[in-house]
Amino acid sequence: MSPVSSPSSAQASSPSPRSFPFKFKAGAAWNWGLGAAAVAILAGVWIRSQGGLQLSAPFVSSPTVTEGTESPSSTGETATTPGSDNPLQPTPENLGAAQLPPLERAQVALAAGRYGEARDWLDLVPAEAQTRAYQQLQQDLQGEAAAATERNQALLDEARRMLQPTSASVFNDAIEVARQVPEGDPYYEQAQLKIERWGWVILDMAIGRANVGNIEGAIAAAQLVPADRPAVYDPAQQYILRWQQQLANRQLIQQADALIEPGQASTFQNALNLLRPLTPDQPEYRVAQGRINQWSEDILVIARARAAQGRFADAIAAAQLVPTGTDSYAQAQAEIARWQSQP
Incomplete structure (x- = not known):
């Protein structure tokens, strides 16, 4: 291994001016070559690493499935786009295959108790499709509609019966109090409206009593309807006459039974x-x-x-x-x- 000379010795044994430039250029070229090689190596490493980043970029940006969640593909559900709550809303296009014929729609409506809708769908059944199932459905609809009418009438009678504890005389007393509001008073018109309204309430209570067989109570209530309100008084009088006839005929039947x-x-x-x-x-x-x-x-x-x-x-x-x-x-x-x- 050759010894390294110090600067002083280099100056002492410095070459002649003609040979120094040559030796300096040769050293510089060697040094620049090493630098270029190092840069090339670093550039290769950098390019290789950039290539790896580019290859892995799609995987980095893909949705990450965290623990405890499932991707749409794994659950069989359709992924929704942002801003859409339900991408499967029914439209005329996707409902085409789900349309049922009128007969089946009538069956669905009848099962749900929608008798009017069921009747409408049955009206749309063409003549060639009016099979035994159609006729049976017609009979079922008539029977169930009649039963529903009877049930609803019973409910209405029950609702009226619930009002019976409130005596009709209470509304009659209220009418007498409202009559005390003098004509010309700011509340006079309102009092007159209340009087007629309470007259209708009394008549409705009377009808409820008659529907449950309390004819005597119905007549007694209807007689409290104010006579100065023809809109409610006249029908009340007609009801009273019919109920009186009903009561008389009922007593006649009882007399016949006794014979x-x-x-x-x-x-x-x-x-x-x-x-x-x-x-x-x-x-x-x-x-x-x-x-x-x-x-x-x-x-x-x-x-x-x-x-x-x-x-x-x-x-x-x-x-x-x-x-x-x-x-x-x-x-x-x-x-x-x-x-x-x-x-």
Whole structure:
């Protein structure tokens, strides 16, 4: 290894001016070569590292699934875009496959208790699709709608019955107090409106009592409707007249029931004659007709029992008491003709 000379020795043994420039240039070139090589190496390392960063960039920017969460693809759910709460909102395009025919829509509406909607859908069923299922659904709709009407009427009656503890006389007293507001007073018009409104409340309470069979209470309440309010007073009077007729006919039916003596055909005839004057427009008419048909059948039973005992004359006499227009009249006439042919 050659010794390194000091600066002083270099100056002592410095080359001649002609050889120094050459040696200086050679050293500089060597030094610059080493520098260039180092720069090239560093540049290669830097480029390689930049290439790695570029390759890993897409993975760095991809969504990170944290612990305890699942990606949309793993859960089978569709990822939503920002600003959209539900990308699957129904539209005319995506509802096309979900449309049901009218018959099935009617079934769905009927099951949900939407009877009006079910009826509307059934009206849209074409003639060629009106199968036995369609006819059955029509019957089910009619039956359930009728039952719903009955239930709703019962609910309304129950609601009215809940008002009965509040006496109609309370509203009548309120009306009398409101009458004390003199004409010309700022509250006079309001008092007059209250009087008519409370009159309607009294009438509604009366109707509720009648619907649950309390005819006497209904009449008593309706009589409290103020007479100076024709809009409510006139219908109240009509209700009162009908309820009074209903009460009278109900008492008449009770009297007819009291006349019946089992086995005595004439007592049935007397009861029938008591109820026959009732007309279809009168209250309790259907109840009376039910009694008449039942008693006519009972008379025919008595007549047949007598015929079975060989008492044909008595049987004929009893069967002749069956009135015309009843369900048993034609049978009674046939039995009379048969018994008359007996020796």
